[in-house]
Amino acid sequence: MSASSLMPLVSALKMFQAAGNAGTAPRSSLSVFARLPAIGVERLGILASLFFSLACNHLFFSAALANRDWSQPASWFFAFAIFIAITALQSAGLFIVLNRWSAKPVLSVLFIVTAAATYYMNKYTVFFNTEMVRNILRTDVKEASELFSLNFCIYMFIYAALPILLVWKLRLKTMPLRRAIPVRLAYIVGAIVIAAGSTLLVFQDFSSLMRNQKEVRFLITPSNYLFSLTRVVAVDTAQANVPKIPISGDAKLGAAWGQRAKPMLFVLVVGETTRAANWGLNGYARQTTPELSKLDVVNFPHATSCGTNTEVSVPCMFSTYGRRNYDEKEIRAHESLLHIIDHVGLKTIWRDNQAGCKGVCDGLEEQRLDSSKNAALCDGERCFDEILLDNMDGEIHKAQNGNLFIVLHMLGNHGPSYFRRYPAAMRTFTPTCDTSDLSKCSQQEIVNAYDNGVLYTDHFLAKTISYLKTQTTYDTAMLYLSDHGESLGEHGIYLHGLPYSIAPKEQTEIPMVMWLSQGFASSFGLDKDCLSKRSRNPVSHDNLFHSILGMLQIESKHYDKTLDMSAGCRA
Incomplete structure (x- = not known):
């Protein structure tokens, strides 16, 4: 002005x-x-x-x-x-x-x-x-x-x-x-x-x-x-106090479940505001994923989101509709993928370090950890994402039949306060933008702070995998995907939330990573080499619903084999 x-x-x-x-x-x-x-x-x-x-x-x-x-x-x-x-x-x-x-x-x-x-x-x-x-x-x-x-x-x-x-x-x-x-x-x-x-x-x-x-x-x-x-x-x-329309009634576990020796522990990590362009495993000039690069993970370099903000993407990715048949009213009115998983007897828990599950876990167990009192991880206002792993052993032991599906909803790299999304030990790229008023910083300072947040996401995912490796009495697996990307000043645009039809790729292209223990792969007949080869194909949030059902061998009339990333890689 x-x-x-x-x-x-x-x-x-x-x-x-x-x-x-x-x-x-x-x-x-x-x-x-x-x-x-x-x-x-x-x-x-x-x-x-x-x-x-x-x-x-x-x-x-x-x-x-x-x-x-x-x-x-x-x-x-x-x-x-x-x-x-x-x-x-x-x-x-x-x-x-x-x-x-x-x-x-x-x-x-x-x-x-x-x-x-x-x-x-x-x-x-x-x-x-x-x-x-x-x-x-x-x-x-x-x-x-x-x-x-x-x-x-x-x-x-x-x-x-x-x-x-x-x-x-x-x-x-x-x-x-x-x-x-x-x-x-x-x-x-x-x-x-x-x-x-x-x-x-x-x-x-x-x-x-x-x-x-x-x-x-x-x-x-x-x-x-x-x-x-x-x-x-x-x-x-119109939807207030109206029960979700069921989609889980016909769902059941496949035949493979009767032959399994160990219970299953699957962790789905829903990230926040991490974009594919700054993801080290995707070839970014900076190594922002040094810990994941040393692990046996399957990276999907061509993944896209359903929306450009959490309110759209989270309900969409857990729905049968996806981006291809997007209908906000129908998505919010129906049960989600999590209701199917819970219906077949796999204990389902949503652990949150952000702003809730946006309706996808209604009626299921939801744990809000963003106000935890853990002094090592929380400052009274926000908690670092490692709080999502706090007391995981206690939650695992609560599962009656041992099988557990846990969603970890990260605070991730939510802007504009990127500098508050990682501990001091992760302040690798400097100088950083240490204010929420991005107009006071150069674009490079903004990118530096953002990349430090990506480093912390890498650390958190690696720590999650490390934890799953210690659970030797379970067949374990992890899938991570971000809800949407972020603009960091390209074309004069910052943050996210532009209408999808005009949103730049920085807001719609996201990272996606999968890790499977050898026991999980064997129990569900998954060929990890095949998954790695096919990971170069384009994928999106639309694949999540069907890929989880396919990988866990849950039978449902809503399952679409053509959208299952693992369909051609199962014995």
């Missing part, structure tokens, strides 16, 4: 101050606001909408008007037309909800939320679609607190506090109800007609924009988050 853009606001504030200091009348009569004519609620709505269009839609207009020839009058006409259309349409919405009692409180909330949304949109290129809004609503306080900074507070003061102050100082006109109703209806109809007319004047260009760049509508603020919030609330309300 340039100093020149603030000059009108500064000048206005100085004028108000000068007017308040002039004369000798009582203070109440000196207020410049008392001298201003009262303003109607409709005009206040128009002014608020103009403010939103001018101050809060930089990203939208940048995207909508990109690559236009500004020497052509048509470009200016298009820009003016969509500005008028958006302002009028948002005014119509305000006319519906504002009255002399609600105007000031409602606008205050809108100014606060819109300012916060705009700040993060401009800073990290955030699109407020339903996925992002759901992700925000599920964000815990500890995670949210890492996003606050001095720059955020300054931005909120200018774009929220000052507008709120002005609104509360204004006097609102009142009129009899019999006159207010037709006046309000006239404003609503007029705004809709203006919005429609402006759109029709540039309909060809506008329809092309909406058809070819559908995601751009999620940059129109505050309409974007209001629309998405409404959809999220509607879906969640």
